Amino acid sequence: MSTTTFDVAIIGYGPAGVTLANLLGQYGLSTLVLEKDADIYPLPRAIHFDGEVMRVFESAGLRAAVETISRPGLTGMHFNNAQGETLVIRGGTNAKGPHGCATNHYFHQPELESVLRQGVQRFANVQVRTRHEVLALDEAPDHVSLQVKDLASGATSSVRARYVVGCDGARSLVRKVLGSPMTDLGLHQPWLVFDVRLKTDVPSLPDHTVQHCDPARPMTYCNVTGNRRRWEIMLMPGDDPAELVQAERLWQLVRPWVNPEQADIERAVIYTFHSIIAQGWRRGRLLLAGDAAHQTPPFLGQGMCAAIRDVSNLAWKLAAVLQGGASDELLDSYESERSPHVHAFIDLAVRLGDIIQTTDPQAARERDAKFKAGQPTIFEFPAPRLGPGVWQGDAAPVGQIFPQPELADGRLLDQAIGLNFAVLGTPEVLAQASDPTRALWHELGVVVREARDPQLRAWLDAQQVSAVLLRPDRYIAGLARSGAELDQVSQCLPHLHEAVHLTA
Numbered sequence: 117m118s119t120t121t122f123d124v125a126i127i128g129y130g131p132a133g134v135t136l137a138n139l140l141g142q143y144g145l146s147t148l149v150l151e152k153d154a155d156i157y158p159l160p161r162a163i164h165f166d167g168e169v170m171r172v173f174e175s176a177g178l179r180a181a182v183e184t185i186s187r188p189g190l191t192g193m194h195f196n197n198a199q200g201e202t203l204v205i206r207g208g209t210n211a212k213g214p215h216g217c218a219t220n221h222y223f224h225q226p227e228l229e230s231v232l233r234q235g236v237q238r239f240a241n242v243q244v245r246t247r248h249e250v251l252a253l254d255e256a257p258d259h260v261s262l263q264v265k266d267l268a269s270g271a272t273s274s275v276r277a278r279y280v281v282g283c284d285g286a287r288s289l290v291r292k293v294l295g296s297p298m299t300d301l302g303l304h305q306p307w308l309v310f311d312v313r314l315k316t317d318v319p320s321l322p323d324h325t326v327q328h329c330d331p332a333r334p335m336t337y338c339n340v341t342g343n344r345r346r347w348e349i350m351l352m353p354g355d356d357p358a359e360l361v362q363a364e365r366l367w368q369l370v371r372p373w374v375n376p377e378q379a380d381i382e383r384a385v386i387y388t389f390h391s392i393i394a395q396g397w398r399r400g401r402l403l404l405a406g407d408a409a410h411q412t413p414p415f416l417g418q419g420m421c422a423a424i425r426d427v428s429n430l431a432w433k434l435a436a437v438l439q440g441g442a443s444d445e446l447l448d449s450y451e452s453e454r455s456p457h458v459h460a461f462i463d464l465a466v467r468l469g470d471i472i473q474t475t476d477p478q479a480a481r482e483r484d485a486k487f488k489a490g491q492p493t494i495f496e497f498p499a500p501r502l503g504p505g506v507w508q509g510d511a512a513p514v515g516q517i518f519p520q521p522e523l524a525d526g527r528l529l530d531q532a533i534g535l536n537f538a539v540l541g542t543p544e545v546l547a548q549a550s551d552p553t554r555a556l557w558h559e560l561g562v563v564v565r566e567a568r569d570p571q572l573r574a575w576l577d578a579q580q581v582s583a584v585l586l587r588p589d590r591y592i593a594g595l596a597r598s599g600a601e602l603d604q605v606s607q608c609l610p611h612l613h614e615a616v617h618l619t620a
C-alpha cells in the first residue's frame with residue numbers, strides 16, 4: 117500500500133485520459149494515470165476532430181505537435197443519394213475558422229495519441245503506469261483507494277487519490293461502481309469499418325467525406341491522412357458478419373471506388389454504433405469522462421471531440437477545488453453543463469443517421485424530394501449552450517464557446533489569457549467594476565484585458581455589450597454592458613471557500 121495520496125487518479129489512457137493528464141499536468145496537480153494496455157491501441161477509431169478540440173490541444177501546449185500529424189479538411193462532409201446528388205453538406209471553414217484554426221482536422225488516431233502521450237512527459241507531477249488494471253474502488257470520506265493489478269508481475273496493490281476520473285471507455289468500471297443508468301437516444305446499428313492504404317494515386321476519390329445515402333447499402337467514405345482511406349459500411353439484414361470481413365467480400369463492397377491493385381487492407385472490424393448518455397457523472401470523489409459517460413454514432417465525427425470537451429470542462433474545476441479552495445460543489449456543474457451539450461450533438465448525429473441509414477427505397481425517394489437533391493442545404497457544427505452551471509445570463513452566446521480572435525499583436529487570444537478566467541472589456545467598463553469585484557478577480561487570477569484589438573472589439577460591438585467574462589475552458593460566463601452588470605456576472609465565479617451558485 118503506497119502512502120502517497122495523488123490529487124487525481126485517471127483510469128484509462130485513451131484520448132480522454134491523455135488529454136486530461138496534459139491539462140492537469142499544466143495545473144501542477146499530482147496525477148496518476150492507470151492504463152491496462154501496454155501500448156496505444158494500434159488501430160484507429162476516430163479520424164476527425166473539430167476546431168474547438170484543436171483549441172483544447174492548443175491550451176495544452178500541443179497544437180504545433182498535433183498539426184504535424186493531422187491535416188485540415190476544408191471541404192466538410194457531403195450527404196449524397198444513390199444517384200450521387202448531394203442532399204446536405206456539413207460545411208467547413210477556411211484555415212482560420214472561429215477557433216483560430218480550420219473547422220475540421222483529420223488524423224490517424226495512434227499518431228494523435230502518441231503526440232498527446234509525449235506531451236504528458238513534460239510533467240514531473242504526472243505518473244503514468246501502463247499494464248496496470250484497476251480492479252476495484254473503495255470510497256473513503258477524504259480519498260478513494262484504488263485496487264490495481266500490475267499485469268506484468270501479477271502483483272496487486274492499492275493507491276489513493278483525492279478524486280478519480282473514469283476515462284475508462286464504453287465498458288467503464290467507474291460507471292459500474294457509480295451505478296449510473298443510461299439514457300438511450302435510440303440508435304444502435306452495426307457497421308463495418310474498413311481501412312485501407314492506397315498504393316497509388318486514385319484521383320477519382322474525393323478529398324471530402326461522403327455519406328452515400330444509398331438505401332441498397334448505406335456507406336461512408338473518408339479521406340483520412342496521407343494514403344489512408346476509410347469506408348464505413350452499414351450491415352444489412354441477412355449479412356453474415358464473418359463473411360463480410362473476408363478480403364474478397366470487402367473489395368466487392370468498395371468496387372465502385374477502389375480495387376486491390378490500388379490499395380492494401382489495413383483492417384476490417386464490425387462496430388455497433390450506440391447513442392447513449394449516462395445519468396450520474398459524479399458521485400463524491402468519482403467522476404466519468406468520455407465514452408464512459410456517453411457514446412454517439414460517428415456520423416458527425418464527434419465522440420472523441422465530446423470526450424475532449426469533457427476533460428476541458430473538468431480540468432479547471434478540479435484545479436479550483438484541489439488548489440484554489442473552491443467548494444467541491446463546483447464539480448456538480450460538470451455533468452449539469454456537459455450532459456445537455458453532448459446530448460445536442462448526439463441528437464444531431466441520430467437525426468443524420470436517419471438520413472443516412474434509410475433502407476426503404478420509397479422512404480429514400482421521399483427523403484430526396486424533401487432535401488431537393490442537387491440543391492444541398494449547408495449546415496455547420498452546432499455550438500450548443502452549456503446546461504446550468506458556472507455562468508450567468510438569459511440567452512446565447514452566454515454559455516457558448518467564445519471564438520478565438522486574433523489580437524492586434526498577431527497572437528491568438530488564448531495565448532494571451534492562458535488557462536485562466538479572463539475579462540475582456542472596454543477601458544470604460546473595466547474602470548467601473550467595483551472594488552470587491554476587482555478583489556475577486558485578483559484572488560482568482562482573472563486576466564483583465566482592455567479590448568483594444570479590432571476583432572475583439574468587433575465581437576463586443578456585434579453583441580452590443582462592453583465586456584465578456586470567459587472561463588478557463590473558453591466558455592462565456594457572462595456579458596456586461598456596464599460596471600454594475602460586470603459586478604453581477606462576476607458573482608458566478610467560483611468563490612474560494614464558498615458554495616458555488618449554479619445557474620438555474
Ligand SMILES: Cc1cc2nc3c(=O)[nH]c(=O)nc-3n(C[C@H](O)[C@H](O)[C@H](O)COP(=O)(O)OP(=O)(O)OC[C@H]3O[C@@H](n4cnc5c(N)ncnc54)[C@H](O)[C@@H]3O)c2cc1C
Binds near residue numbers: 129130151249309408
Ligand atoms: C468506427 C468509429 C469511428 C469513430 N470516429 C470518430 C471521429 O471521427 N471523431 C471522433 O471525435 N470520434 C470518433 N469515434 C469515437 C471515439 O473513437 C471515442 O469516442 C473515443 O476513442 C473515446 O475515448 P475515451 O478516452 O473516452 O475511451 P477509450 O479510447 O475507449 O479509452 C479507454 C481506455 O481505458 C482503458 N481501461 C478501461 N478499463 C480500465 C481499467 N479498469 N483499468 C485500466 N485501464 C482501463 C482501456 O484500455 C482504454 O485504453 C469513432 C468511434 C468509432 C467506433
